[in-house]
Amino acid sequence: MNSNTPALMLDTLGKTFDRPAVVDLSLRVAPGEFYALVGPNGAGKTTTLKMIAGLLRPDTGGISVYGIDALQDPLAAKRIVAWVSDEPMIYEKLTPFEYLEFVAGLWEMPAAVAEERARALIDCLGLGAYAHERCQGFSKGMRQKVALAGALVHDPKLIILDEPLTGLDAASARRVKDVFLKDCVMGRRSS
Ligand SMILES: Nc1ncnc2c1ncn2[C@@H]1O[C@H](COP(=O)(O)OP(=O)(O)OP(=O)(O)O)[C@@H](O)[C@H]1O
Ligand SMILES: [Mg+2]
Incomplete structure (x- = not known):
C-alpha cells in the first residue's frame, strides 16, 4: 500500500x-x-x-x-471496516458499556484498551448518563449511538454508515458529526 x-x-x-x-x-x-x-x-x-x-x-x-x-x-x-446499519442492532440486555466491551472482545482487543476506548466513545457520544443502564427501553437515537460506538470500538480504517443521522435529534446529529470531524475518537489516523 x-x-x-x-x-x-x-x-x-x-x-x-x-x-x-x-x-x-x-x-x-x-x-x-x-x-x-x-x-x-x-x-x-x-x-x-x-x-x-x-x-x-x-x-x-x-x-x-x-x-x-x-x-x-x-x-x-x-x-478494517465498520458498518452501521440503518436499523441499529444491539443487545437489549447489555448496558452500553457492556456492549462495547463485548464487541471489543470479539475483536480480541486487550481489556485495558477496550475499556479506555469504550469510555471515550461513551463520553464522546454523550451516553455517559446511560452507560450502565440496559439498552432495552432506549430511544431510537440512543440505540443508534450505541450501535455507532460499537462500530468504532476497534478503530476501523473505513466506516460505512447507512443513514447515520436518521432518528437523531439536532444536538445528537451535531455530536455524531463532531465525532468524525473533530477526531474525538482517539486520534484517528489520516491514512
Ligand atoms: N434482499 C433483497 N431482496 C430482493 N430485493 C432487494 C433486496 N435488497 C434490496 N432489494 C431491492 O433493491 C433495490 C435497492 O434497494 P436498496 O435498499 O439498496 O435501496 P436504497 O437506495 O437503500 O433505498 P432507501 O433510500 O429506501 O433506503 C430495491 O428495488 C429493493 O427492493
Ligand atoms: Mg437504504
Missing part, C-alpha cells in the same frame, strides 16, 4: 435481485475523505453499502479497501 492507495475503490459494481439494484457503479474514496451516496428510495444505496461491508456478494465488479481485494480476501477487509 502506498500513499495513493484509496480507502475504497469500487469498480463497475453490479447487483441484481428481481431487477437490477446496482449497475456498473465505480467510485474512489481517498483516506480521510467523507463520501455520501444520495439518491431516491430504492436507488441501491443500502445494497451498495452491504456489498462493501461484505454482507452481500456482488454479481459483477470489484471492491478494494485500502488495497485489499474485499472479494478475494473478505476477512482481511472486514478487519
Whole structure:
C-alpha cells in the first residue's frame, strides 16, 4: 500500500435481485475523505453499502479497501471496516458499556484498551448518563449511538454508515458529526 492507495475503490459494481439494484457503479474514496451516496428510495444505496461491508456478494465488479481485494480476501477487509446499519442492532440486555466491551472482545482487543476506548466513545457520544443502564427501553437515537460506538470500538480504517443521522435529534446529529470531524475518537489516523 502506498500513499495513493484509496480507502475504497469500487469498480463497475453490479447487483441484481428481481431487477437490477446496482449497475456498473465505480467510485474512489481517498483516506480521510467523507463520501455520501444520495439518491431516491430504492436507488441501491443500502445494497451498495452491504456489498462493501461484505454482507452481500456482488454479481459483477470489484471492491478494494485500502488495497485489499474485499472479494478475494473478505476477512482481511472486514478487519478494517465498520458498518452501521440503518436499523441499529444491539443487545437489549447489555448496558452500553457492556456492549462495547463485548464487541471489543470479539475483536480480541486487550481489556485495558477496550475499556479506555469504550469510555471515550461513551463520553464522546454523550451516553455517559446511560452507560450502565440496559439498552432495552432506549430511544431510537440512543440505540443508534450505541450501535455507532460499537462500530468504532476497534478503530476501523473505513466506516460505512447507512443513514447515520436518521432518528437523531439536532444536538445528537451535531455530536455524531463532531465525532468524525473533530477526531474525538482517539486520534484517528489520516491514512
Ligand atoms: N434482499 C433483497 N431482496 C430482493 N430485493 C432487494 C433486496 N435488497 C434490496 N432489494 C431491492 O433493491 C433495490 C435497492 O434497494 P436498496 O435498499 O439498496 O435501496 P436504497 O437506495 O437503500 O433505498 P432507501 O433510500 O429506501 O433506503 C430495491 O428495488 C429493493 O427492493
Ligand atoms: Mg437504504
